[in-house]
Amino acid sequence: MPRFSANLGFLWPDRPLLERIDAAAAAGFRAVELHWPYDIPPQDVRDRCQALGLTLLGINTPPGDAGKGEFGRAALADCRQAFEADFEQALDWARLSGASAIHVMAGVVEPAQKDKARTVLVENVKKAAARAPDMMLLLEGINQRDKPGYFYSTIEEKADIIRQIGAPNVKIMFDAYHVGVAQGDIFTRLKTHLPLIAHVQIAAVPSRAEPDEGEVHYGNLISELDRLGYRGWIGCEYKPRAGTDEGLHWMQDLGARLY
Structure with missing residues (x-):
C-alpha cells in the first residue's frame, strides 16, 4: 500500500511554511518534504511536525546564486568551498528539524x-556522505526542458x-515526472534501478499538475511500485491546477489512499 508525502515546495503555495504543514496534516498526509526551508528555524518545523504526528522526510541543499543560474553547486568546479558551506547548512538544518534525507x-x-x-560531483558527494552517515543523500536528475543545462537528466547517469x-547512504530520487519528460519508459527504468532508489516523486507528465492526467497512468505506477516491493514514501511534488485541497480528489479517482 503506498504512503504519500506532501511536497510543501509546491503544495499550498499561498501560505507560510508552518501553515502548509498544518494544511498537510489536515488533509490527511502523514509525511512532508520541503525544498529550501532555511528562513524558518528548524526547531519550529520539528515541533510543528511532532505536534501533528507528521514525519519530515527531506530537504534540498541551497540552490546557490540565482543571479548566476547555479541551481545547486555540487558539480561546479569553482564552487567547492561554497558547496561545502551549502552542505553544512543543509546538514545542520536537517538534523535539528528531524529530517532524514x-x-x-x-x-x-x-x-x-x-x-x-562529474569528477567534482563524485568527490563532493563522497565527502558529504562520509560527513553525514546518519543522512540519506539523494541525487535527482532534472529534465532539460525545465532546467536547461542541469548537470544530469537521465537516471542512468x-x-x-x-x-x-560507493556509499550506502547515497541513492536515487526517482521523480517520475522528470524521468517521463527527459526519457520516458518509466516502468522499465523503475524496475531496473529499484535497488538504488530511496524515494519516489510523482506529477502529471508533461504538465506537472495533479497526477491524474497526461501520459502516465499513476494508478498503474502505484500498482507497479507495490508489485516491486517498494516500501518508501511517494512524494506528491506537483503544481496544483487551482487550490491544493480541491485537487486532492486525484487519490480517490485512482483508488489510492494517503497511507
Missing part, C-alpha cells in the same frame, strides 16, 4: 565542463555516479 543539488553546467563536473561514489 538531503537532495544534493548538482547545478547547471556548461557542456564543455561536463567531464570535469545518476546510477553510474552512485556506483562510483
Whole structure:
C-alpha cells in the first residue's frame, strides 16, 4: 500500500511554511518534504511536525546564486568551498528539524565542463556522505526542458555516479515526472534501478499538475511500485491546477489512499 508525502515546495503555495504543514496534516498526509526551508528555524518545523504526528522526510541543499543560474553547486568546479558551506547548512538544518534525507543539488553546467563536473560531483558527494552517515543523500536528475543545462537528466547517469561514489547512504530520487519528460519508459527504468532508489516523486507528465492526467497512468505506477516491493514514501511534488485541497480528489479517482 503506498504512503504519500506532501511536497510543501509546491503544495499550498499561498501560505507560510508552518501553515502548509498544518494544511498537510489536515488533509490527511502523514509525511512532508520541503525544498529550501532555511528562513524558518528548524526547531519550529520539528515541533510543528511532532505536534501533528507528521514525519519530515527531506530537504534540498541551497540552490546557490540565482543571479548566476547555479541551481545547486555540487558539480561546479569553482564552487567547492561554497558547496561545502551549502552542505553544512543543509546538514545542520536537517538534523535539528528531524529530517532524514538531503537532495544534493548538482547545478547547471556548461557542456564543455561536463567531464570535469562529474569528477567534482563524485568527490563532493563522497565527502558529504562520509560527513553525514546518519543522512540519506539523494541525487535527482532534472529534465532539460525545465532546467536547461542541469548537470544530469537521465537516471542512468545518476546510477553510474552512485556506483562510483560507493556509499550506502547515497541513492536515487526517482521523480517520475522528470524521468517521463527527459526519457520516458518509466516502468522499465523503475524496475531496473529499484535497488538504488530511496524515494519516489510523482506529477502529471508533461504538465506537472495533479497526477491524474497526461501520459502516465499513476494508478498503474502505484500498482507497479507495490508489485516491486517498494516500501518508501511517494512524494506528491506537483503544481496544483487551482487550490491544493480541491485537487486532492486525484487519490480517490485512482483508488489510492494517503497511507
